[in-house]
Amino acid sequence: MQLVSGSDVSARTVEIIAPFLSLEGPAMPMIHAVQAAFGFVPEASVPVVAQALNLSRAEVHGLVSFYHDFRHEPAGRTVLKLCRAEACQALGADRVAAHAGARLGIGWHQTTPDDAVTLEPVFCLGLCAAAPCGMVNGRTVARLDAARIDAILDECS
Amino acid sequence: MTRIFVPRDALAVSVGADDVAAALREACPDLVIVRNGSRGMAWLEPLVEVETPDGRIGYGPVTKADVPGLLAAGLLHGAAHAKRIGRPEDVPFIARQTRVTFARAGITDPVCLADYRAHGGLVGLTRALGMSQAEIIDDVVKSGLRGRGGAGFPTGIKWKTVQAAQAPQKYIVCNADEGDSGTFADRMVMEGDPFLLIEGMAIAGLAVGATRGYVYLRSEYPHAITAMNQAILGARAENVLGPSLMGSNRAFDMEVRVGAGAYVCGEETSLLDSLEGKRGQVRAKPPLPALSGLFGCPTVVNNVLSLAVIPDVLRPGGAAAYQALGVGRSRGTMPVQLAGNVARGGLFEVPFGITLGELVMDVGGGTATGRPVRAVQVGGPLGAYFPPSLFDTPFDYEAFAARDGLIGHGGIVVFDDSVDMARMARFAMEFCAVESCGKCTPCRIGSTRGVEVIDRIIAGDIGQLRLLEDLCETMKFGSLCALGGFTPYPVMSAVQHFPEDFRPQHAMAAE
Numbered sequence: 001m002q003l004v005s006g007s008d009v010s011a012r013t014v015e016i017i018a019p020f021l022s023l024e025g026p027a028m029p030m031i032h033a034v035q036a037a038f039g040f041v042p043e044a045s046v047p048v049v050a051q052a053l054n055l056s057r058a059e060v061h062g063l064v065s066f067y068h069d070f071r072h073e074p075a076g077r078t079v080l081k082l083c084r085a086e087a088c089q090a091l092g093a094d095r096v097a098a099h100a101g102a103r104l105g106i107g108w109h110q111t112t113p114d115d116a117v118t119l120e121p122v123f124c125l126g127l128c129a130a131a132p133c134g135m136v137n138g139r140t141v142a143r144l145d146a147a148r149i150d151a152i153l154d155e156c157s
Numbered sequence: 158m159t160r161i162f163v164p165r166d167a168l169a170v171s172v173g174a175d176d177v178a179a180a181l182r183e184a185c186p187d188l189v190i191v192r193n194g195s196r197g198m199a200w201l202e203p204l205v206e207v208e209t210p211d212g213r214i215g216y217g218p219v220t221k222a223d224v225p226g227l228l229a230a231g232l233l234h235g236a237a238h239a240k241r242i243g244r245p246e247d248v249p250f251i252a253r254q255t256r257v258t259f260a261r262a263g264i265t266d267p268v269c270l271a272d273y274r275a276h277g278g279l280v281g282l283t284r285a286l287g288m289s290q291a292e293i294i295d296d297v298v299k300s301g302l303r304g305r306g307g308a309g310f311p312t313g314i315k316w317k318t319v320q321a322a323q324a325p326q327k328y329i330v331c332n333a334d335e336g337d338s339g340t341f342a343d344r345m346v347m348e349g350d351p352f353l354l355i356e357g358m359a360i361a362g363l364a365v366g367a368t369r370g371y372v373y374l375r376s377e378y379p380h381a382i383t384a385m386n387q388a389i390l391g392a393r394a395e396n397v398l399g400p401s402l403m404g405s406n407r408a409f410d411m412e413v414r415v416g417a418g419a420y421v422c423g424e425e426t427s428l429l430d431s432l433e434g435k436r437g438q439v440r441a442k443p444p445l446p447a448l449s450g451l452f453g454c455p456t457v458v459n460n461v462l463s464l465a466v467i468p469d470v471l472r473p474g475g476a477a478a479y480q481a482l483g484v485g486r487s488r489g490t491m492p493v494q495l496a497g498n499v500a501r502g503g504l505f506e507v508p509f510g511i512t513l514g515e516l517v518m519d520v521g522g523g524t525a526t527g528r529p530v531r532a533v534q535v536g537g538p539l540g541a542y543f544p545p546s547l548f549d550t551p552f553d554y555e556a557f558a559a560r561d562g563l564i565g566h567g568g569i570v571v572f573d574d575s576v577d578m579a580r581m582a583r584f585a586m587e588f589c590a591v592e593s594c595g596k597c598t599p600c601r602i603g604s605t606r607g608v609e610v611i612d613r614i615i616a617g618d619i620g621q622l623r624l625l626e627d628l629c630e631t632m633k634f635g636s637l638c639a640l641g642g643f644t645p646y647p648v649m650s651a652v653q654h655f656p657e658d659f660r661p662q663h664a665m666a667a668e
């Protein structure tokens with residue numbers, strides 16, 4: 001979905017957050033829903049969310065920046081998260097990450113120039129008995145090695 | 158029609174279980190495929206089981222490519238094949254366990270309430286509905302249950318405080334943030350037996366007079382989120398949740414709230430702030446969440462495993478049976494999680510008291526790489542690193558504390574002799590710096606300084622070790638919560654037990 005103008009985003013945000021207005025503590029579900037719809041939390045969504053929650057814009061920005069999951073900027077078409085936590089390190093997570101980074105030519109939190117792939121660290125996916133692990137656009141993958149990374153990246157180029 | 162079981166568990170799915178299920182369905186469209194939870198034998202996943210007159214027969218690890226060959230060999234009749242493991246319950250890894258919390262996981266269809274009932278579910282809740290609040294709490298106290306989230310606080314005492322508080326609204330909050338590396342037992346409960354957690358939370362609600370509950374579930378667990386939401390809908394449809402619990406005049410309902418990737422939100426007060434829609438910053442205590450928790454109301458915050466054992470404790474005779482297991486002040490069972498570089502990783506539920514060495518070597522079979530075990534980290538990123546010389550330590554809260562370690566949530570991460578402990582110490586500090594909520598200086602600044610100091614040690618400036626020690630002391634005693642307060646454990650245990658990794662010649666060899 002491509003939305004160009006800020007007012008489109010605002011109007012769409014009003015619709016997205018409407019179902020959550022009656023919840024206790026609606027902020028996190030709302031921001032999750034906004035990010036799910038747009039792929040990030042657009043600047044134009046912030047005042048809409050702020051008004052609904054009776055917060056200042058700065059407070060909503062504060063929320064978005066506190067949590068690792070939320071982003072202010074769009075990501076690449078594929079988000080590749082690789083686990084950096086201890087159990088995955090014990091079976092070579094560093095080597096797997098280095099391979100992915102070298103092949104893509106990017107580091108953590110960076111996106112390839114063609115917007116194909118964003119590489120992000122994650123700290124444990126609870127798959128630690130099948131290390132090393134990762135997540136490809138929300139789909140979990142385990143027992144990773146350089147060959148599996150290549151297969152995953154071949155699919156998204 | 159033959160029933161065949163292919164786990165829906167996240168680990169199984171991450172290594173191809175959905176592909177295996179699809180291949181089976183395509184080859185045999187009439188097959189009844191049950192998507193069960195995992196038995197917890199990670200090295201065998203995807204583990205496919207088929208129902209036969211001789212019981213369920215397992216095959217694993219099965220790939221999509223194995224399916225035609227397995228079918229041709231007679232998979233549907235439990236026939237011989239290189240990947241046949243026999244009956245899963247006869248495999249030593251399972252046979253050696255005492256499965257209380259995980260009695261049903263892997264066996265039932267996790268989101269089928271009829272299956273849950275048929276396997277002993279809802280007995281505890283039914284009994285609790287006929288008891289007073291004091292009687293329920295008394296059973297929990299008698300069981301000796303201590304919180305499984307890490308701190309080991311007696312669950313019954315916590316409930317008593319919430320029960321005694323006077324308030325128009327109280328809450329049950331389940332901590333399903335499970336951020337510790339090397340842990341996945343909460344995930345396996347939620348994916349493998351979600352009604353168990355629902356039943357435990359409903360009993361907790363009855364015990365303290367709370368009618369609303371939340372499961373704060375980390376976003377890294379998409380399969381658990383799906384399973385919990387499915388189970389909650391199913392429970393509501395049959396009055397296991399809602400205005401009339403099991404047809405009584407008592408109410409309890411709950412929902413899942415998804416976290417957003419902050420480790421510190423596993424700390425209970427930070428979690429509550431996040432649920433309320435704030436930045437997940439740690440609150441100073443007092444007030445205790447038990448008295449002033451979610452939205453200022455009295456709140457029980459318990460780990461998934463603490464709540465999931467409650468239905469068993471509340472069955473007739475359950476409290477005494479649970480208390481009879483374990484050692485010292487660590488009563489009952491612990492679902493131990495074996496992870497990292499281990500030959501047989503997965504979930505192993507045993508009474509407290511088994512030694513660390515038995516777990517790592519006998520149960521886990523040593524490393525997956527076949528090299529010698531050099532270190533294990535117990536209790537997540539804030540837990541100490543132990544060398545094999547401490548393998549005689551019994552799995553028991555006090556025994557681990559006596560050796561400057563902790564059990565935490567029961568995760569054990571195994572490393573072989575290629576591990577560089579200076580790098581692991583650096584990682585512990587870096588993790589603290591990345592995940593710090595920023596509220597207190599020793600944690601926020603101390604951890605960043607800690608990374609720099611370890612970098613200098615790695616570069617050969619061994620004089621900095623004293624500084625590192627001082628820094629750790631400051632963090633230990635000056636931090637508001639265990640993120641800053643316990644990061645010194647992995648750091649200093651690495652220095653203490655593996656000093657050779659912090660010496661200059663090692664540093665140069667590692668260049």
Ligand SMILES: Cc1cc2nc3c(=O)[nH]c(=O)nc-3n(C[C@H](O)[C@H](O)[C@H](O)COP(=O)(O)O)c2cc1C
Pocket residue numbers: 303304305306307308309310312332333334335336337420421422423424425426458459460461463464638639640
């Ligand atoms: C940094 C930090 C992270 C924590 N993460 C978790 C967690 O992921 N899950 C959990 O149950 N408890 C976690 N805890 C412990 C909780 O604060 C709290 O003690 C626990 O939820 C209480 O439940 P219990 O009594 O059933 O163990 C964490 C504590 C700290 C300081």
Ligand code: SF4
Pocket residue numbers: 421439592593594595596597598600601636637638639640641642
């Ligand atoms: S120790 Fe760290 S995480 Fe804990 S309250 Fe202080 S700054 Fe926050």
Ligand code: FES
Pocket residue numbers: 083084085086087088089123124125126127128131132133338339340
């Ligand atoms: S440490 Fe990587 S999945 Fe747990």
